[in-house]
Amino acid sequence: MCGRGTISGMKSVICNWKMNPPTFTEAKRLFDVTKKLAAVYKNAEVVIAPPTIFLRELAKGYRGTRVEFSAQNIFWEESGSFTGETSSIQVRDAGATYVIIGHAERRALGITDENVQHKVPVSLKGKLDPIVAVGERVRDTHGEYVHEVRNQITTALANVPASKFKNITIAYEPVWSIGAPEAPDTNSVHQMMLLVRKTIADAFGEKKMKSIRVIYGGAVNNENAKDILSVPDLDGVLVGRASLDPYRLEAILQAAHDA
Numbered sequence: 514m515c516g517r518g519t520i521s522g523m524k525s526v527i528c529n530w531k532m533n534p535p536t537f538t539e540a541k542r543l544f545d546v547t548k549k550l551a552a553v554y555k556n557a558e559v560v561i562a563p564p565t566i567f568l569r570e571l572a573k574g575y576r577g578t579r580v581e582f583s584a585q586n587i588f589w590e591e592s593g594s595f596t597g598e599t600s601s602i603q604v605r606d607a608g609a610t611y612v613i614i615g616h617a618e619r620r621a622l623g624i625t626d627e628n629v630q631h632k633v634p635v636s637l638k639g640k641l642d643p644i645v646a647v648g649e650r651v652r653d654t655h656g657e658y659v660h661e662v663r664n665q666i667t668t669a670l671a672n673v674p675a676s677k678f679k680n681i682t683i684a685y686e687p688v689w690s691i692g693a694p695e696a697p698d699t700n701s702v703h704q705m706m707l708l709v710r711k712t713i714a715d716a717f718g719e720k721k722m723k724s725i726r727v728i729y730g731g732a733v734n735n736e737n738a739k740d741i742l743s744v745p746d747l748d749g750v751l752v753g754r755a756s757l758d759p760y761r762l763e764a765i766l767q768a769a770h771d772a
């Protein structure tokens with residue numbers, strides 16, 4: 514691995530391609546652009562989460578050290594009769610060193626907090642660093658969303674061995690900001706970074722909280738990246754749409770490099 518930000522101080526940019534682009538040829542083209550940008554903006558940690566079908570082929574041809582690969586999902590069992598699922602061991606074998614667990618788009622398809630709890634230790638055992646996605650569905654005025662996010666975090670991390678907290682990234686992605694035209698303001702992002710950290714400190718202790726990385730995702734783009742990446746207590750960003758567009762991606766990587 515090219516060095517986690519906690520140790521190096523680098524900001525992470527995790528490119529979640531979701532179910533894009535449509536063909537391998539286009540995926541290779543996007544990868545080549547991302548790879549070149551990663552070589553320029555050396556002070557940012559760059560992780561690409563391509564569709565699983567493209568993962569091995571992209572990782573196989575890559576000889577550099579500037580880009581790491583993530584899976585977008587894994588199953589909570591290591592092998593067996595689970596049609597359509599992919600295991601931690603399989604995606605690690607294909608070249609991934611990270612995995613996104615509990616993305617809002619998986620939760621919308623039925624993944625529960627308990628499923629996420631099972632997947633986290635399985636990913637660690639399979640030598641994948643989990644990027645655990647949490648975030649409220651709606652922002653209510655009674656503060657219910659605070660309980661929702663705290664509960665997602667404490668449930669997800671309940672079975673993590675003490676020595677493995679340093680391998681965890683929490684990605685705070687409020688559902689209402691994913692695919693939205695605009696991200697929340699930077700004050701709000703900062704408050705949620707603090708809430709995530711306080712939740713971990715309360716439940717698992719200060720030392721473990723300090724070793725964990727906390728990033729923000731949802732409508733990060735070329736226009737807001739600089740402001741978001743300047744938010745204190747934030748270790749990086751998880752990017753959807755803008756990671757598919759070289760122009761917007763470059764601005765984000767530059768902002769991460771400069772932050």
Ligand code: 13P
Pocket residue numbers: 529616686690691692693730731732733751752753754755
């Ligand atoms: P957008 O950046 O397209 O809003 O998507 C965010 C996301 O879900 C990243 O995982």
